[in-house]
Amino acid sequence: MEDDTRTPAEKAHPGPATESSAPVASSPTTTSAAGTNSSGPLPLRHGHELPFVAAPSSYLRPKPISRTMSDNRASGPLDKEQMQGLRGVREFLKVRTSYDVLPLSFRLVVLDNNLLIKKSLNILIQNGIVSAPLWDSQNSAFAGLLTSTDFINVIQYYCQFPDEIAHIDQFRLSSLRDIERAIGVLPLETVSVHPMRPLYEACRRMLKTRARRIPLVDRDDETGREMVVSVITQYRILKFIAVNNEQYTMLLKKPVRELGLGTYKDLATATMGSSVLDVIHLMVKYNISAVPIIDKDNRVLNLFEAVDVIPCIKGGAYDELSATVGEALSRRAEEFGGIYTCNEDDRLDAIFDTIRKSRVHRLIVVDDDNRLKGIISLSDILKYVLLYGEEDDDIRGN
Ligand code: AMP
Numbered sequence: 001m002e003d004d005t006r007t008p009a010e011k012a013h014p015g016p017a018t019e020s021s022a023p024v025a026s027s028p029t030t031t032s033a034a035g036t037n038s039s040g041p042l043p044l045r046h047g048h049e050l051p052f053v054a055a056p057s058s059y060l061r062p063k064p065i066s067r068t069m070s071d072n073r074a075s076g077p078l079d080k081e082q083m084q085g086l087r088g089v090r091e092f093l094k095v096r097t098s099y100d101v102l103p104l105s106f107r108l109v110v111l112d113n114n115l116l117i118k119k120s121l122n123i124l125i126q127n128g129i130v131s132a133p134l135w136d137s138q139n140s141a142f143a144g145l146l147t148s149t150d151f152i153n154v155i156q157y158y159c160q161f162p163d164e165i166a167h168i169d170q171f172r173l174s175s176l177r178d179i180e181r182a183i184g185v186l187p188l189e190t191v192s193v194h195p196m197r198p199l200y201e202a203c204r205r206m207l208k209t210r211a212r213r214i215p216l217v218d219r220d221d222e223t224g225r226e227m228v229v230s231v232i233t234q235y236r237i238l239k240f241i242a243v244n245n246e247q248y249t250m251l252l253k254k255p256v257r258e259l260g261l262g263t264y265k266d267l268a269t270a271t272m273g274s275s276v277l278d279v280i281h282l283m284v285k286y287n288i289s290a291v292p293i294i295d296k297d298n299r300v301l302n303l304f305e306a307v308d309v310i311p312c313i314k315g316g317a318y319d320e321l322s323a324t325v326g327e328a329l330s331r332r333a334e335e336f337g338g339i340y341t342c343n344e345d346d347r348l349d350a351i352f353d354t355i356r357k358s359r360v361h362r363l364i365v366v367d368d369d370n371r372l373k374g375i376i377s378l379s380d381i382l383k384y385v386l387l388y389g390e391e392d393d394d395i396r397g398n
Contacts, residue, residue, distance in 0.1 A: 078253055078254065081251045081253060082251060082252055082253065082254050083389060084248075084251055085248045085249060085250070085251030085252045085349075086248075086252070086385060086388060086389065088245060088247070088248030088251070089241055089245050089248050089249065089385055090200065090385075090386065092241065092244065092245055092248070093198065093199045093200040093203060093241070093386070094198050094199075094200045095198070096198070096199045096240075097195060097196050097197060097198060097199055098193055098194075098195050098196075098197060098199050098201075098202045098214075098216050098232055099195040099196055099216070099229070100199065100240070101199065101232050101236055101237060101240045102195075102216075102229075102230050102232070106230065108133070108228065108229075108230055108231075109123065109127055109129060109132045110132060110133050110134070110135050110228055111123065111132045111133070111134055111135065111146060111173060112134075112135055112137050112173075113134050113135060113136045113137070113143045113172070113173050113174045114137065114172055114173070114174060115172060115173050116169070116170070116171070116172055116173075117150075117154060117168075117171045117172065117173055117175075117176070118169050118171075118316050120132070120146060120173055121151065121310065121313065121314065122314070122315075124146075124310060125310060125311065125314055128333075130147070130148060130307045130310060131145055131146055131147040131148070131213060131231065132145070132146050133145055133146075133215050133228045133231060134146055134173055135228070136174075140225050140226070141225075141226050142190075142192060142215065142217050142226045142228050143174075143190075144190045145190075145213065145215055145231065146173060146176075147212075147213070147306075148289075148306040148307050148309055148310055149306065150176050151309055151310060151313060152280055152283065152284060152306065152309055153176065153179050153180055153183060153185060154168065154171070154176075154179060154313075155277070155280055155309070155313065155318065155321060156183045156185075156280075156284060157179045157182055157183050158318050159277070160182070160183055161182070165318065168316065168318065169316055185284075191205055191206075191209050191211055191214060191215075192214065192215045192216065192217040193205055193214055193215075193216060193217070194216070194217065194218060194219075195216040195217075195218055195229045195230070196218075199237065199240075200386070202214050202216075202232065202237070203237060203382060203386055204386065206234060206379075206382070207379065207382060207383055207386065207387070210287070210379070212233060212234050212289065212378070212379065213231050213232065213233040213234070214231065214232055215228055215230075215231045216228070216229040216230050216231065216232060217229065234378040234379060234382055235359070235360070235361055235378055237382065238352075238355050238378055238381060238382060239355055239356070241352075241385070242352045242353075242355040242356035243356055246352075246356070249348075249349055249352035249353075250349050251349070252347070252348035252349045252352065253347050253348070253349055254347060254348060255344065255345050255346060255347045255348075256342060256343075256344050256345070256346055256347070256348070256351070256365065256376065257344035257345060259348065259384060259388075261348070261376055261380055261381065261384055262363075262365060262374045262375055262376035262377070262380045263374055263375055263376075263377075263380070264365070264373060264374035267292065267372065267374065267375065268282045268283075268285070268286045268288060268291050269291060269292050269293070269294050269372065270282065270291050270292075270293055270294075270304065270325055271293060271294065271295065271296075271325070272293060272295075272301060272302075272324060272325055272326035272329075273324050273325070273326065274293075274324065274325050275321065275322050275323065275324060275325070276304075276309070276312050276320075276321045276322070276323055276324070276325060276328045277321040277322060279291050279304045279325055280309060280321070283306055288377075289305060289306040289362075289377070290303050290304065290305045290306065290361075290362055290375070290377075291303070291304045292364055292372055292375065293325055293329070294372055297371065298371045298372050299369065299370045299371055299372070300339075300341070300364055300366055300370055300371070300372050302325075302329055302339065303339050303362075303364065304325050304328070304329065305361070308328060308329070308332065311328075311331060311332070311333070312328050312331075337358070337359045337361075339364060340354060340358065340360045340361075340362070340363045340364070341363060341364045341365070341366045341370075342354075342363045342364075342365055342366075342376070343365060343366060343367060343368070343373070344365060344367075344373060344374075348381075348384075351363065351376075351381065360378075361378060362375060362376060362377045362378060363375070363376040364376075
C-alpha cells in the first residue's frame with residue numbers, strides 16, 4: 001500500500017543535490033525543484049543561514065512563542081504532564097485498531113513471489129512505492145514484505161559473489177531467502193498483525209522486531225485463506241497519533257536533550273564523495289535506514305536513505321553503485337520530501353506538530369551551525385511514547 005496524503009506544500013522540497021549545488025534555505029511552502037524560491041530567497045532565520053532546503057526548524061520552534069525548556073518552571077509538574085500525555089496516547093493506541101489507521105481510499109500493490117527481482121524493482125519505481133507485500137500463489141499465502149533491505153541484500157550478494165552477477169537478473173522474489181542465507185544475514189521475521197487487533201499491539205510488534213512497517217493480514221472465515229489488507233508504517237502510525245491526540249501531545253513539553261531521544265554516539269556518517277556502496281555497507285553494519293552526509297566540518301549536507309538505493313540499481317545497474325553519494329542524490333526524484341532537522345532544545349510536542357503537518361521519516365539533530373549532533377528515528381519516538389516509564393519498558397514482550 002502506498003497512499004499519498006501529502007499536501008502540495010509537503011511535496012515541494014527536494015533536498016540539496018550536491019555540495020557544490022547547495023540551494024538556499026527557504027520556508028517549506030514555496031521551494032522550486034532547484035531549491036530556490038521563485039520570488040527570490042526567503043528571509044533566513046538568524047543562525048540558520050544554511051545550505052539546506054526544508055527548514056523544519058521553523059516548524060519545530062513555532063513563532064512567536066518559543067517553546068524551549070526556559071519556559072518551564074518546576075520540573076515536577078512538567079514530569080507529571082509528560083506522563084499524562086504519554087498515558088493519553090497509550091490509551092488511544094489501545095482502543096484504536098490498525099484498521100483505523102488506513103485512509104478511506106488506498107491502493108495496495110501485492111507482488112507474486114514468482115516475479116523476477118528485476119521486474120519487482122521496476123514495478124516499485126513505476127508505482128512510486130518503496131515496499132510491497134509478497135504473495136505465494138502456489139499456497140495462497142502471504143509471503144512477507146519486499147523492502148529496500150531486500151535490495152540491499154541482493155547488492156551484498158553481488159559484492160560477495162561477483163561471478164554470480166550474470167545470474168542476478170534471473171533471481172525471483174522467492175530466492176530472496178536463499179540470498180539471505182548465502183550472505184549470512186538472519187532472515188527478517190515475517191511479522192504481520194490482524195487489522196482489527198489494537199494498534200498498540202502492532203506498535204509493540206514493530207518495536208520488538210525493529211520492523212519499520214507491518215502488513216495487516218486477515219483470514220477468510222470460510223476458506224481459511226489469508227488476505228493482505230494493507231501495510232502500516234511507523235510514519236503513518238505517528239501521523240495518526242499526532243493528528244488525533246493534540247490534547248495529549250501538547251503535554252509532551254520535555255526537550256529532546258532531556259529525554260535523550262535518538263542516537264548521539266557512534267553515528268554512521270558519510271561524505272558526498274563516499275561511494276554508494278560504502279554507504280550501503282554502513283547501513284548494513286549499523287542496521288540503520290539512513291546515513292547523514294556531512295562535510296569536513298561535520299555540517300549536515302544531506303541524508304542518504306535506504307530507499308535511495310532503489311533508483312541506483314534501476315534496470316539492474318549494479319555496477320553503478322561505485323558512483324558517489326553526490327551523484328546518486330542528484331538523481332533523486334523531484335518530489336523528495338526534504339530533510340527535517342531539530343536541535344536538542346526542541347521539545348517533543350513541537351516534533352509532533354511537525355509530524356502532524358509534514359511527511360517526516362526522521363529528524364537530524366543539529367546545532368546552530370548545522371553541525372551534526374544526532375539522529376532521531378521514528379522508531380526512537382515510537383519507543384519512547386510506548387515504553388517510557390512502563391514497568392516492562394523493554395521490547396521483549398508483546
Ligand atoms: P532506523 O534505522 O532509522 O529505524 O534507526 C534505528 C536506530 O538506529 C535508532 O535508534 C536510531 O536513532 C539509530 N540510527 C539511525 N541512523 C543512525 C546513524 N546514521 N548512525 C547511528 N545510529 C543511527
